[in-house]
Amino acid sequence: MSGTASAADASLLFIIGGGDQGDQIMQAGSKIMVAGTTDLTKLLLDREPHHRLHVTRNYFRQSRQADLSGYRVLVNLITEPEQNAKVLENLRKVLRGVPGRVVNPPEAVLRSTRDQVARLLAGIPDLIVPKAVRLHGGKTSIAARTLENAGLGPPIILRQAGTHTGKIVGLFTTVDETVAALGPGEHVATQFVDFAGVNGLYRKFRVYFIGRRIVLRHMIISDQWNVHVKDRVRFMAERPELVAEERVLFESDEPFAPDVRAVFQAVRDRMPLDFFGMDFGITTNGKVVLFEANATMSFFPLTPNHDPQFEYLKRCLAPAHNALRELLGLSPQVTRFTQVHLQSA
Template sequence: MFTSAQLPNSTLLMIVGSDQPDQVRRVGTRIRLGGSTDLNKLLPPDVHPHRLHVTPQSLRQARRPELDGYDFLLNMVTEPEGNDRVLDNMRKLLRGIRGKVINRPDAVARSTRDRVARLLAGIDGLLVPKAIRLNGAKPDVAVRAIGNAGLSLPIILRRTGTHGGEILGCLDSLDAIRDALTAGDHIATEFCDFQSADGLYRKYRIFFIGDQLVFRHLLISDGWNIHAKDRRRFMLPRPDLLAEEEAMFSRADGAFPDPVHRVLDAVRERMPLDYFGMDFGIDPAGRLVLFEANATMNFFPFLPDPEFAYVRRCLEPAQQAFRALVGMETGR
């Protein structure tokens, strides 16, 4: 770990780390962390914040880092799954610190898929699929837990800590779920259909950065498990779909109807994080369907294809919001 005394003066400290050694890599003088946000790329290129690397063994060191000199302490450990020790060590290191801690470690720890589902349930206009945690080592107990929790089939089954559409399947029987379970923890989530009237599926992504909302993109596909690859595969040959997404950028927070913005405002009120992203669909009844909301969600990269140049309109408002969040002059 570095202490503030070992580095030049700075008002911003970025805190990185992971319980898993294979998630942390040194590239030259920089630390690359898997399972973390990439919003730090919104900082000006000439700004190089101090970095503190927290490990599961950090508190065993005789000398603690000197953190009181920082005005803003930016937690970049955004994946709650598998980072219990690092987040707990960070919480202890930050106890009593005078500076503003952005995305406090205890708030990140409460942002697992199952806990967020419980947190956001009941918001008017938001359909939150039930989600529970399962122990794959006990498949019979896991299957009973699904029934006891009242989850409806089909069920999306995934390992904890996975993103980017990495699932074990969308399964329509308890026997199939039992067979798909592997060692370790899993998340079982109800599948809620969000197919549009034209037969396509739409996934919206928005970022909450401080008190600002920034629309990131709309992905449209012919299948429900929508990902970035569908932008070129499915959207690129369809000028009408490109025009539909481009129209969403007429407002920095997305050209949604007012009821959608009211739902997003309610999500902002309930979530304990200072910055996070949210993926969602909109069902034929006009309800938002929550896919996930967490701070690990990626903002970058942007595709170089000129047909998608309009997506970069989200960059400036995101830069302004993030720089304001960490106490920088937004004009930089």
């Protein structure tokens, strides 16, 4: 669908994108979901007046471009830098000279790859930042030297660049195994840091930074180090004591120790993004182990299979909703809703 609209009836613009390899769009009714785009705006319940702009790799080949001069706040929802580098560069050009405030500007998103974030956050007291380097598939000798020069030894987690949701190539115990597993394209090698608790279980925490506010999203407990949301059903659901452990965090006025909160503050101060999530573990001696920090990680869904024992997870909705409205400069009251698509290739 294509078309144009002015900002006369909405001062808020949401920007979505298609992806460097072409649009990856799924449409369900009136909702459009685009790969590499955050779901955080679901917190607004689709009631806030806004327009939407779709930027693709071919955006400048279109006969007309949107006039963005009248928007007070422009929210970039394109969050994955590896798969959207060209689109984000297009967006950077689109936003050049636009007077409105840009939330999560494309320049900041482009600096949020795993290896760049590892360098950015290294040195924060009480934060263990595993070394992370980029490796190129098909160049095993160069990859081995890159690992050696970075001082990154086994065990090593290997991922294809731009992948998420716990997807990895593998965890390898030697450098030779690591470089032999390289496929085509770019990869990220990350030092594995064991974060198992005293009972041998692994706890993966997620907090969401929205403006200056920090919202606890979950603590998933697993018997495997590569903790993923599926472990909530596979492992936690049948263990009431683990469910209770997470529920206590959500019911606490302050779920984290002062040293951990100090780490959050330091991360917030260094990260250039206006909103982003952070996945991490906590060692038995209270150190925070960084897994990743970026704006791509999902906020929804909350409760798996509508399981009532996880209803406490909904406690994050109100603080996250309020934090997002505050970040976007929106009033507490929502009075009406409209949605206009400015352009879509």
